[in-house]
Amino acid sequence: MRLKKNIAVSESGFIFDPTSGESFTLNPVAMDIISLLKQGKNDKEIQKSLSDLYDVDEATLEKDYFQFLFLLNSNQLLENE
Amino acid sequence: MQLTVAVSGLNNIDSPGPGIPVIRGLRESKEFDVKIIGLAYENLEPGIYMHNLVDKTYQIPYPSSGMDALLDRIAYIHAQEKLDVLIPNFDAELFPYIKSEELLKEMGIKMFLPTLDQFEERHKSNLPEFGKKYGVNIPPSKPISTISEIDRLYPEFEFPLLVKGKFYDAYIAHSPSEAKNYFTKISFKWGLPIIIQQFVKGTEVNVVALGDGNGKTIAAVPMRKQYITDKGKAWSGITLGDESMLKLTNEIIAATKWRGGMELEMIKTIDNQLFIIEINPRLPAWVYLAVGAGQNIPEALVKLALGKDVEPYENYEIGKMFIRYSYDLICDLKEFEKLSTTGEL
Known part of the structure; x- marks a missing residue:
């Protein structure tokens, strides 16, 4: 799964989906994940980057990361590669 | 001029x-x-x-x-x-x-204005036939003229369903007794028939458009209501960049050779199917959003009325919003x- 190509993400952490008209605000961690997704990184690469950036144990990081992906998917912000 | x-x-x-x-x-x-x-x-x-x-x-x-x-x-x-x-x-x-x-x-x-045929065939009570004729998804619907017909809607219709006036007003009824209340309320105001329409779960989205009468779309801007009043009116909305909505609009205008302004009311389901729930044969109250997004539809309509050639608009600003206020x-x-x-x- 990857972030839909037409999703607009601003530097302030505001996401706008032009197809649905929905908008969302991101916290700093979510902004990091979105930024890495936009760079085309895979799950392992993203989790590695996050563990370098944040003081977090591996299990918590994995759980929170996939919860966030689930949230993105349920809001129709992801598409199949 | x-x-x-x-x-x-x-x-x-x-x-x-x-x-x-x-x-x-x-x-x-x-x-x-x-x-x-x-x-x-x-x-x-x-x-x-x-x-x-x-x-x-x-x-x-x-x-x-x-x-x-x-x-x-x-x-x-x-x-x-x-x-x-x-x-x-x-x-x-x-x-x-x-x-x-x-x-x-x-x-x-x-x-x-639309021709009389165009005006008649998109009536709420004629929408199912419209859907069949032009290959457009329409939720099952039927006109009724007596309150007792509500008891006979099942199994053709399931609750919740929409109870609509022939010109205005629409309510979601979750039971026959609610449907009967709305039947009485709407028929008192707008007369008969009352339209029963199957409720389709999804997001309500709309398009304001202008057809040249020869099958060409002169202008079209899709919008999603962001804030809806208790009367079901948009108090705020945002323009969408949804190609499927524009494609459906172009297809309807091309097939019907629609003449004049129109508003297409649609439901977009979770699996991205579009259902037409109403076709209004005039510009909607939110048309100024289209002007603000780059398509001056009222101006283009006046030019068409004067018999001038009008180049179709090709772009509009996506993510443009309107917010109503009272004054x-x-x-x-x-x-x-x-x-x-x-x-x-």
Whole structure:
């Protein structure tokens, strides 16, 4: 799964989906994940980057990361590669 | 170019008519310098008193007064103002204007309305046939004229379902007793038939569009309501970049050779299917969002009415929003008195 190509993400952490008209605000961690997704990184690469950036144990990081992906998917912000 | 344009739908209230947004578009035209003649049914329609937008207002008889009364009044107004174009904005008044289009044209008043066939076949009660004819998804629906028919809707329909008036109003009913309440409420206000439509779960999205009468889409802007009032009206909305909505709009305009302004009301389901739930044969009250997003649809409609060639709009700004607000106009009693006694202001 990857972030839909037409999703607009601003530097302030505001996401706008032009197809649905929905908008969302991101916290700093979510902004990091979105930024890495936009760079085309895979799950392992993203989790590695996050563990370098944040003081977090591996299990918590994995759980929170996939919860966030689930949230993105349920809001129709992801598409199949 | 100086033009005198008559516009109805000045009821800029919590369930607003399209008149004032249409006028705002015309006022922003770079091609026309317009004199706006308001056509009002009620003496408290706010647009009457918006002198920065409406130059002069005349009261006109309700469509129920008959075609002759309306045409006599329009002839009188035309004698005073020399109207170039008339833009009716209410569903209920479209039928007499469509029937009179040629007559008004002979008088020198131009309009750009759907044909009678186009107007009739997109009626709420005819939508299922419309869907079959043009290959468009329409939720199952049927017109009913007696309250007892509600008890016989199952198994053809399941609750929840929508109970709709022939012109306005729609309510979601979760049980036969709720449906009966809405039947009584709506039929009292708008008459019969009442339309029963299967509720489709999804997001309501709309398109404002303009067809040239030959199958070409001159303008089209999709929108999603962001805030909806208790009357189901958009209090805020945002333009969408949804190709599937534009494609469906172009297909409908091409197949029907739609002439004039229209609003397509759609439901987009979770699996991205589009269902048409209503086709309104006129511009909607949110048309000024399209103007703000780069497509001056009222201006293009006037150009089509004048017989000019109009290049289709190809772009609009995605993510443009509108937010309505209410505003207290302070008016002098003398103005209200003048309109109430002379029918003109």
